[in-house]
Amino acid sequence: MNAEAILHDCKLFSRVTEPSRSNLLGMAVLQHFPSGTLIFRQGEHCPGLFLVGAGLVRVFVLSATGKQQILHQVVPGDTFAEVATIGQFDCPAFAEAVLDTDCLLLPNHLFQHALREDHQLCLQLLGGLAGRVHHFFELVEDITLRDAAGRVARFMLNAADDNGDRVLLPGLKKDLANQLNLTSETFSRTLRRLIDAGILATTEDQALRIVSRQRLQQISDGLFPIF
Amino acid sequence: MNAEAILHDCKLFSRVTEPSRSNLLGMAVLQHFPSGTLIFRQGEHCPGLFLVGAGLVRVFVLSATGKQQILHQVVPGDTFAEVATIGQFDCPAFAEAVLDTDCLLLPNHLFQHALREDHQLCLQLLGGLAGRVHHFFELVEDITLRDAAGRVARFMLNAADDNGDRVLLPGLKKDLANQLNLTSETFSRTLRRLIDAGILATTEDQALRIVSRQRLQQISDGLFPIF
DNA sequence: ATGAGTCCTTGATTCAAATCAAGCCGCTCC
DNA sequence: GGAGCGGCTTGATTTGAATCAAGGACTCAT
Numbered sequence: 001m002n003a004e005a006i007l008h009d010c011k012l013f014s015r016v017t018e019p020s021r022s023n024l025l026g027m028a029v030l031q032h033f034p035s036g037t038l039i040f041r042q043g044e045h046c047p048g049l050f051l052v053g054a055g056l057v058r059v060f061v062l063s064a065t066g067k068q069q070i071l072h073q074v075v076p077g078d079t080f081a082e083v084a085t086i087g088q089f090d091c092p093a094f095a096e097a098v099l100d101t102d103c104l105l106l107p108n109h110l111f112q113h114a115l116r117e118d119h120q121l122c123l124q125l126l127g128g129l130a131g132r133v134h135h136f137f138e139l140v141e142d143i144t145l146r147d148a149a150g151r152v153a154r155f156m157l158n159a160a161d162d163n164g165d166r167v168l169l170p171g172l173k174k175d176l177a178n179q180l181n182l183t184s185e186t187f188s189r190t191l192r193r194l195i196d197a198g199i200l201a202t203t204e205d206q207a208l209r210i211v212s213r214q215r216l217q218q219i220s221d222g223l224f225p226i227f
Numbered sequence: 228m229n230a231e232a233i234l235h236d237c238k239l240f241s242r243v244t245e246p247s248r249s250n251l252l253g254m255a256v257l258q259h260f261p262s263g264t265l266i267f268r269q270g271e272h273c274p275g276l277f278l279v280g281a282g283l284v285r286v287f288v289l290s291a292t293g294k295q296q297i298l299h300q301v302v303p304g305d306t307f308a309e310v311a312t313i314g315q316f317d318c319p320a321f322a323e324a325v326l327d328t329d330c331l332l333l334p335n336h337l338f339q340h341a342l343r344e345d346h347q348l349c350l351q352l353l354g355g356l357a358g359r360v361h362h363f364f365e366l367v368e369d370i371t372l373r374d375a376a377g378r379v380a381r382f383m384l385n386a387a388d389d390n391g392d393r394v395l396l397p398g399l400k401k402d403l404a405n406q407l408n409l410t411s412e413t414f415s416r417t418l419r420r421l422i423d424a425g426i427l428a429t430t431e432d433q434a435l436r437i438v439s440r441q442r443l444q445q446i447s448d449g450l451f452p453i454f
Numbered sequence: 455a456t457g458a459g460t461c462c463t464t465g466a467t468t469c470a471a472a473t474c475a476a477g478c479c480g481c482t483c484c
Numbered sequence: 485g486g487a488g489c490g491g492c493t494t495g496a497t498t499t500g501a502a503t504c505a506a507g508g509a510c511t512c513a514t
């Protein structure tokens with residue numbers, strides 16, 4: 001995997017133009033993490049901003065009693081640890097390579113320096129951070145305002161946005177469940193009830209099909225329960 | 228309330244220096260909201276970035292069924308709607324004046340323009356947004372990883388940070404409870420159990436005193452329950 | 455193949471917090 | 485004064501989701 005390609009394919013940096021671009025490439029460090037590697041721990045000093053070029057990274061927090069909560073999964077073209085880097089915090093979460101993963105690391109202090117010099121970069125990052133806040137916003141809204149069925153319904157609607165009515169679940173069900181702050185048992189039961197109610201249907205190729213977007217939306221809004 | 232003072236007393240803008248400062252003051256609009264006013268609704272076009280000079284603003288979301296979740300309460304010196312302004316979203320939440328409130332509004336497009344021109348401002352805002360992400364981060368962690376006692380314990384520890392061991396609860400208990408995603412009944416019961424366990428104590432002037440920071444910390448971490 | 459190890463589903467049970475309900479302040483407003 | 489109201493506490497009950505438990509499907513390594 002090539003540093004220039006990763007930078008170019010990253011939403012946050014794709015529009016950075018020439019003098020800055022070389023500058024970033026100059027400081028960037030290519031890193032490979034075999035599947036299962038812990039990239040950093042909660043509380044550690046933040047090494048810098050990571051761009052994911054290939055693979056998958058899971059960002060999660062852990063309670064003192066060992067319970068895990070996935071905050072987001074980072075796919076190629078996305079970044080992580082930007083918040084800690086920009087805000088100069090210690091890592092507020094754990095990051096782990098779920099698959100064999102290639103990252104580009106923009107080291108903390110060098111990146112800070114680049115930010116101070118480069119106004120375009122700054123503006124890009126502002127937009128990116130705003131999006132990140134927005135994501136957490138929705139997560140809080142989801143967890144505090146919706147019940148299990150509502151969360152699953154909303155998730156299905158989002159997941160289907162691109163592909164019409166077919167939804168191929170991304171990743172393992174237990175991980176999806178965890179992201180929605182549910183157990184895999186509850187997730188499984190909820191899907192079953194949605195299928196039994198005729199709102200979802202299974203397809204031959206182990207994907208799901210949305211039968212009624214409207215009813216799914218109603219459940220997502222917490223209007224009548226599904227029994 | 229005076230525009231210059233509000234700008235100066237706002238953490239995000241206090242370090243903005245002269246040419247930008249006048250520019251911001253030039254675009255700023257002073258607004259007064261009587262207690263109870265709804266400043267904007269979820270889904271509306273975002274009017275711009277608000278700085279609070281005096282009073283108190285509650286930012287909250289509402290589910291389709293009417294359940295409310297307070298996201299944060301904005302005190303003088305703080306800002307709200309920065310995220311929507313910077314990210315160009317519609318308002319993701321409601322904002323309501325809880326007390327008679329004076330705000331300075333930096334209108335959406337003018338502020339966008341200022342950001343494009345002013346690198347210092349950009350850097351300030353980046354730091355501010357990073358802090359905002361951090362806040363939501365902690366909220367998610369709190370709600371997903373801690374039980375009722377853990378959340379109350381953590382809240383008490385934070386609230387006491389400044390004043391030694393004395394905690395005067397800010398605002399109504401039912402609102403505090405709601406911010407922790409609890410009902411006021413559960414909040415009340417939890418406080419009682421902490422008092423009965425000798426971890427907190429009431430003072431003569433209806434405040435609370437932390438008796439054992441250590442045990443409070445343990446409960447916040449989810450180590451042994453308090454019965 | 456055989457066995458171990460996941461993941462997923464489904465059922466039975468438990469549990470934490472919400473809801474429902476009642477009573478008690480401490481108010482403001484006639 | 486006292487009627488009315490909102491906030492707070494405390495008790496009884498309900499409920500939604502977690503936990504505990506068991507079986508089936510699949511993969512992978514031997």
